[in-house]
Amino acid sequence: xxxxxxxEDELKKKGIKIGDRVKVGDxxxxxxxxxxxxxxxxxxxxxxxxxxxxxxxxKGKIEKxxxxxxxxxxxxFEYEVEETHAQSIPKCxxxxxxxxxxxxxxxxxxxxxxxxxxxxxxxxxxxxxxxxELSKIVCFKELKTVSEVLSEDMCYEDWIExxxxxxxxxxxxxxxxxxxxxxxxxxxxSAALSFMLSGLSKPVVLTGAQRSTDRGSADSAMNLICSAxxxxxxxxxxxxxxxxxxxxxxxxxxxxxxxRKMHTTMRNTFRPINDYPIAxxxxxxxxxxxxxxxxxxxxxxxxxxxxxxxxxxVKAYPNSDPTIIDYFVKKGCKGIIIEGxxxxxxxxxxxxxxxxxxxxxxxxxxxxxxxxxxxLYGKLNPDVYANGRILAYEANAVHLKDMLPETAYVKLGxxxxxxxxxxxxxxxxxxxxAGEFKERLQPDMFLY
Amino acid sequence: xxxxxxxEDELKKKGIKIGDRVKVGDxxxxxxxxxxxxxxxxxxxxxxxxxxxxxxxxKGKIEKxxxxxxxxxxxxFEYEVEETHAQSIPKCxxxxxxxxxxxxxxxxxxxxxxxxxxxxxxxxxxxxxxxxELSKIVCFKELKTVSEVLSEDMCYEDWIExxxxxxxxxxxxxxxxxxxxxxxxxxxxSAALSFMLSGLSKPVVLTGAQRSTDRGSADSAMNLICSAxxxxxxxxxxxxxxxxxxxxxxxxxxxxxxxRKMHTTMRNTFRPINDYPIAxxxxxxxxxxxxxxxxxxxxxxxxxxxxxxxxxxVKAYPNSDPTIIDYFVKKGCKGIIIEGxxxxxxxxxxxxxxxxxxxxxxxxxxxxxxxxxxxLYGKLNPDVYANGRILAYEANAVHLKDMLPETAYVKLGxxxxxxxxxxxxxxxxxxxxAGEFKERLQPDMFLY
Numbered sequence: 001x002x003x004x005x006x007x008e009d010e011l012k013k014k015g016i017k018i019g020d021r022v023k024v025g026d027x028x029x030x031x032x033x034x035x036x037x038x039x040x041x042x043x044x045x046x047x048x049x050x051x052x053x054x055x056x057x058x059k060g061k062i063e064k065x066x067x068x069x070x071x072x073x074x075x076x077f078e079y080e081v082e083e084t085h086a087q088s089i090p091k092c093x094x095x096x097x098x099x100x101x102x103x104x105x106x107x108x109x110x111x112x113x114x115x116x117x118x119x120x121x122x123x124x125x126x127x128x129x130x131x132x133e134l135s136k137i138v139c140f141k142e143l144k145t146v147s148e149v150l151s152e153d154m155c156y157e158d159w160i161e162x163x164x165x166x167x168x169x170x171x172x173x174x175x176x177x178x179x180x181x182x183x184x185x186x187x188x189x190s191a192a193l194s195f196m197l198s199g200l201s202k203p204v205v206l207t208g209a210q211r212s213t214d215r216g217s218a219d220s221a222m223n224l225i226c227s228a229x230x231x232x233x234x235x236x237x238x239x240x241x242x243x244x245x246x247x248x249x250x251x252x253x254x255x256x257x258x259x260r261k262m263h264t265t266m267r268n269t270f271r272p273i274n275d276y277p278i279a280x281x282x283x284x285x286x287x288x289x290x291x292x293x294x295x296x297x298x299x300x301x302x303x304x305x306x307x308x309x310x311x312x313x314v315k316a317y318p319n320s321d322p323t324i325i326d327y328f329v330k331k332g333c334k335g336i337i338i339e340g341x342x343x344x345x346x347x348x349x350x351x352x353x354x355x356x357x358x359x360x361x362x363x364x365x366x367x368x369x370x371x372x373x374x375x376l377y378g379k380l381n382p383d384v385y386a387n388g389r390i391l392a393y394e395a396n397a398v399h400l401k402d403m404l405p406e407t408a409y410v411k412l413g414x415x416x417x418x419x420x421x422x423x424x425x426x427x428x429x430x431x432x433x434a435g436e437f438k439e440r441l442q443p444d445m446f447l448y
Numbered sequence: 449x450x451x452x453x454x455x456e457d458e459l460k461k462k463g464i465k466i467g468d469r470v471k472v473g474d475x476x477x478x479x480x481x482x483x484x485x486x487x488x489x490x491x492x493x494x495x496x497x498x499x500x501x502x503x504x505x506x507k508g509k510i511e512k513x514x515x516x517x518x519x520x521x522x523x524x525f526e527y528e529v530e531e532t533h534a535q536s537i538p539k540c541x542x543x544x545x546x547x548x549x550x551x552x553x554x555x556x557x558x559x560x561x562x563x564x565x566x567x568x569x570x571x572x573x574x575x576x577x578x579x580x581e582l583s584k585i586v587c588f589k590e591l592k593t594v595s596e597v598l599s600e601d602m603c604y605e606d607w608i609e610x611x612x613x614x615x616x617x618x619x620x621x622x623x624x625x626x627x628x629x630x631x632x633x634x635x636x637x638s639a640a641l642s643f644m645l646s647g648l649s650k651p652v653v654l655t656g657a658q659r660s661t662d663r664g665s666a667d668s669a670m671n672l673i674c675s676a677x678x679x680x681x682x683x684x685x686x687x688x689x690x691x692x693x694x695x696x697x698x699x700x701x702x703x704x705x706x707x708r709k710m711h712t713t714m715r716n717t718f719r720p721i722n723d724y725p726i727a728x729x730x731x732x733x734x735x736x737x738x739x740x741x742x743x744x745x746x747x748x749x750x751x752x753x754x755x756x757x758x759x760x761x762v763k764a765y766p767n768s769d770p771t772i773i774d775y776f777v778k779k780g781c782k783g784i785i786i787e788g789x790x791x792x793x794x795x796x797x798x799x800x801x802x803x804x805x806x807x808x809x810x811x812x813x814x815x816x817x818x819x820x821x822x823x824l825y826g827k828l829n830p831d832v833y834a835n836g837r838i839l840a841y842e843a844n845a846v847h848l849k850d851m852l853p854e855t856a857y858v859k860l861g862x863x864x865x866x867x868x869x870x871x872x873x874x875x876x877x878x879x880x881x882a883g884e885f886k887e888r889l890q891p892d893m894f895l896y
Binding site for chain 1 (some may be wrong): 504597598599600601602603608630631632633636637679694709710711712713714716717719757760761762763764765766767768769771772773775776779789790791794795796797798800801814821822823824825826827828829833834835848854857861891894896
């Protein structure tokens with residue numbers, strides 16, 4: 001799309017070209033082309049010196065700027081911002097067909113330029129319209145919005161809805177699925193989908209953004225491009241595909257049960273814990289495997305979504321109050337994951353703070369107690385220290401090896417959705433369904 | 449110390465030298481020298497092929513082994529183990545005088561070779577006796593045992609006792625203090641000492657071991673040697689000094705408020721979070737600063753140990769039960785740290801799971817609610833997303849920037865020991881007492 005005739009005429013008259021430094025009222029920056037698919041032709045798109053793109057309604061005046069050096073914008077910008085709406089969705093050519101599910105989050109959000117705050121508001125259509133490169137990689141069977149919340153507000157009902165939609169899309173012909181999702185709890189959702197998508201035979205790729213998509217420094221375009229490549233790869237697993245490094249080099253495909261958000265702001269926030277990434281995904285489409293994975297195949301996917309949400313995740317620490325276990329048991333909680341210290345310990349010998357009687361009583365009353373590593377990295381081993389042995393063999397808690405606490409929590413709800421037998425729960429919790437356990441940890445997995 | 453005449457005679461007769469591969473009954477391995485200071489001269493020390501050293505009582509028979517290649521030991525070893533006791537403690541020469549406080553943990557533990565489990569049992573004297581190199585670096589004003597528990601059993605009373613002992617030792621002439629401590633909760637203790645040691649003018653160095661000291665692969669010797677160097681450095685801060693890498697290259701001196709145990713088993717488990725290490729400490733004594741720090745000075749240290757233990761640390765996650773806040777408030781809890789998602793969020797818009805009413809009510813009833821990053825790395829910012837603003841400005845929770853959840857929890861107990869005024873609590877929680885906040889985070893601090 002080009003700018004309106006009014007704007008084009010004015011640019012011609014002033015000898016202004018795309019990329020020139022311009023002034024429009026108080027706004028100064030580089031003139032950008034009008035967006036390919038979306039965009040109001042009467043709004044000028046200006047890249048500010050702080051890297052943000054803004055849309056400024058054209059009111060008849062634009063000038064070449066005499067300033068050569070970028071300046072820091074001091075004033076908060078308060079200009080009208082263009083409303084983007086997808087005009088059309090490209091039709092499929094000879095490209096692989098996938099589906100995109102928008103589940104809210106920053107990647108589908110917009111900045112309110114008045115307050116600076118970010119709200120979820122885009123739809124899948126908008127998302128796609130923002131990254132026209134996608135149309136050269138895949139064709140979209142469907143762009144579906146299942147949620148418009150930020151991810152801290154997602155709950156198991158959302159996981160179920162997304163899982164069902166993924167299964168539906170794949171069984172209906174999609175060769176892969178991209179799930180656009182908020183980053184706050186993306187690793188909880190990726191774990192849930194990993195367990196819920198039974199017999200998965202195609203890639204299910206979660207992606208998101210650390211900066212909202214209409215900001216200049218947004219990471220969403222590359223994340224979506226890499227996710228498109230990942231969705232047509234032969235990796236038939238649930239994974240998170242986002243920036244691997246601080247610059248726009250490549251993305252990681254991280255197994256859904258082994259991923260964790262590890263930084264509040266950096267774009268390479270998602271890291272594999274006790275695992276290698278499955279692959280590096282380059283924006284040019286190269287897929288560089290770093291380990292073995294489940295391969296693309298035929299076959300229907302089942303959304304196995306039975307879920308018991310009444311489970312809890314708690315942490316053991318010095319002076320911690322172990323009656324928290326009793327509280328959850330009284331509230332009808334069916335299972336609890338404790339983030340234990342070190343190799344899987346809780347306060348034990350100090351009578352005032354010992355968790356042992358509370359864990360023992362919970363287990364005796366039929367509540368499953370699992371232990372996961374508070375350190376995040378490394379494997380538990382209850383046998384090294386006396387306290388570990390007491391927790392495992394006297395109180396009958398189950399040490400969950402190298403499983404992430406968040407993954408263990410999500411898995412426990414899924415397991416409890418399937419059985420109430422304590423023996424079966426334990427068996428299922430220790431069964432490797434979706435790569436949640438790693439047979440051999442390697443030293444270089446630490447802080448990968 | 450050499451072996452007993454009985455053993456030496458037998459070795460001579462058989463032509464066996466130290467380092468030879470020998471067989472003693474069922475035990476096969478390399479013959480090690482008798483320990484320098486400790487050691488029973490009637491026990492042979494054999495290095496097994498799995499790297500463990502064991503002591504085997506000499507019963508008259510030892511032979512050269514014909515096996516050339518190390519073999520895997522299949523059988524669990526069940527031999528009598530020598531009892532080590534320090535025979536003497538070297539006197540001070542012209543070396544800097546420091547104190548060593550043993551607070552239990554693996555570094556002061558022994559393996560029970562019958563069960564393979566590890567128990568705390570050594571004293572400071574034993575510790576020192578195991579690493580005779582220390583006597584060339586420092587002289588010990590005092591070797592004091594304040595605790596013999598593993599660190600998961602330590603509580604705030606132990607922190608207070610250690611803080612008081614550190615202050616006493618420094619005010620009584622020690623140029624620095626080493627605290628031998630279990631690793632499970634070492635970072636909680638290092639945070640506590642950071643806040644409790646007011647006007648600290650000498651190094652207070654916590655160190656420990658990931659493998660017990662009487663095992664061949666133990667990391668304690670280098671950790672103690674580096675800690676001795678650190679204790680006589682000009683770094684007048686509380687810090688953790690342990691392996692920086694997987695091999696025995698050097699240690700980090702990590703600020704006590706910015707350290708976290710990040711791996712269950714690896715010896716380089718302690719990492720700086722949102723900070724650089726203060727320095728690299730090399731076993732040869734070289735101290736390589738990596739950032740600014742508080743310098744050694746004169747002046748008395750005060751143990752400011754008033755502490756309110758009735759505080760809690762909880763985590764917000766999908767489907768999490770926010771009534772946990774009410775529970776802690778009802779139990780008389782004076783402050784709660786919530787590990788929030790992303791930039792500092794909790795479930796907000798979903799009425800069924802929203803934490804907002806509970807946080808609001810807790811704050812209104814005079815309970816301080818602080819938010820710390822669940823990601824561990826990065827800084828919080830409540831202003832970017834609508835949900836963050838609701839938590840900060842409607843529910844009046846306090847976002848604690850880049851402070852570690854564990855540090856925030858320990859600090860809150862210390863702050864509440866000093867004031868009950870909500871305004872003062874908030875001011876103190878946001879005051880940088882001991883490097884718990886970092887002014888500028890750098891990208892390369894991530895996964896350091």
